[in-house]
Amino acid sequence: MSEIVKANQKVQDVVVVSPLLKNLNLSSRYQANIHLKREDLQLVRSYKIRGAYNKISSLGKACLDKGIVCASAGNHAQGVAYSCQKLKCFGSIYMPETTPRQKIKQVKMFGGDYVEVFLTGDTFDDASSKAIADAAELGKTFIHPFDDPKTIEGQGTIGLEILQQFNEPIDYLILPIGGGGLASGVGAWIKEFSPNTKIIGVEPQGAPSMKLALDNKCNIALESIDRFVDGAAVQKVGNLTWKICEKVLDDILVVPEGLICSTILRLYNEDAIVAEPAGVLSIAALELMGDKIQSKNVVCVLSGSNNDITRMEEIKERSLLYEGLKHYFIVRFPQRSGALKEFVNDVLDSGDDITHFEYYKKSSREKGPAVIGIEVQKPDDLQRLQNRMTDRNFVFEYLNDKTDLFQFIV
Structure with missing residues (x-):
């Protein structure tokens, strides 16, 4: 303590x-x-500045002169970058290629001329493996984001x-x-x-x-x-x-x-x-x-x-989906004039809103599939919406619980 x-x-x-x-x-x-x-x-x-600065400021002059290396998904990198600028120590910062642009920009801003950013891999663990290997090869100190x-x-x-x-x-x-x-x-x-x-x-x-x-x-x-x-x-x-x-x-x-x-x-x-x-x-x-x-x-x-x-x-x-207010369907529309109008007039309630629509016309078939996203007012509106589709003879498939299909939409 x-x-x-x-x-x-x-x-x-x-x-x-x-x-x-x-x-x-x-x-x-x-x-x-x-x-x-x-x-x-x-x-x-x-909070990451606390651990980063405590670690880097504890290094001896020889280690600081050689420079430091870190891996981060964003926040640790900003703490390290600011610490480098504050302590006049050069740092190499490895971040996943999936890191939000805002975090990369902030790292460069906090570190200024004292840091260089390398984007590598898809995850923190990918970036960390590369950073650790390079630190060992170059004789630099690796600043771990948590396990130190x-x-x-x-x-x-x-x-x-x-x-x-x-x-x-x-x-x-x-x-x-x-x-x-x-x-x-x-x-x-x-x-x-x-x-x-x-x-x-x-x-x-x-x-x-x-x-x-x-x-x-x-x-x-x-x-x-x-x-x-x-x-x-x-x-x-x-x-x-x-x-x-x-x-x-x-x-x-x-x-x-x-x-x-x-x-x-x-x-x-x-x-x-x-x-x-x-x-x-x-x-x-x-x-x-x-x-x-x-x-x-x-x-x-x-x-x-x-x-x-x-x-x-x-x-x-993601919030709307979790709250049960956004739902996706494949609806197979009869390929005739007025089918979509019937769906809007007969199936949708006054509080329902179409937020996504993709239609694929199939010239050799009686029905063409459409991917439809519908936002409702309350979670229990879903069952009533599905009942209306069934009553009006619309053929549909619910997508929210089909992970393999759903990931291509959201």
């Missing part, structure tokens, strides 16, 4: 003590006392701040998990100094690598991941972090990507908070905790706000 205290003194050069604020909308929604630790308000818009004691200690300073800011007992602390650095550092501090607090880790459904490790009592890699929650899309957590999380976490939850998207939109619409998918993991988990948190003191770490605005359409789409 003394190392986290030392890290806290170091990071004062580059971080603000992020506010711990009660959120009235969330508190009302869940009938609890919900506070958000606003790490999205750091200069680099995420100094990185973990830097992230742990968030826990120190939380207990200084909150004067009442904390019933639940909810922490996002990607590689596990934040959960390890903060969890260790809270478990030591607030032992009655239940510490809950949260992962995206498309990349539950920590849950896999904890369930199997062995750190094994996921065969594949969904990269949508890019800041937490890790195939394999750290060997160090999973061992710490095994000791400090009381539970681990897995949150669907659609719920994450709904949480992003709700935060923006109700509180004017712009957050990235990984940033809202802990807040999205409130929806899964139900009665457990009623009348309880709950702290959620809002970990980052590096969201690319070009992703908002996909975020809205």
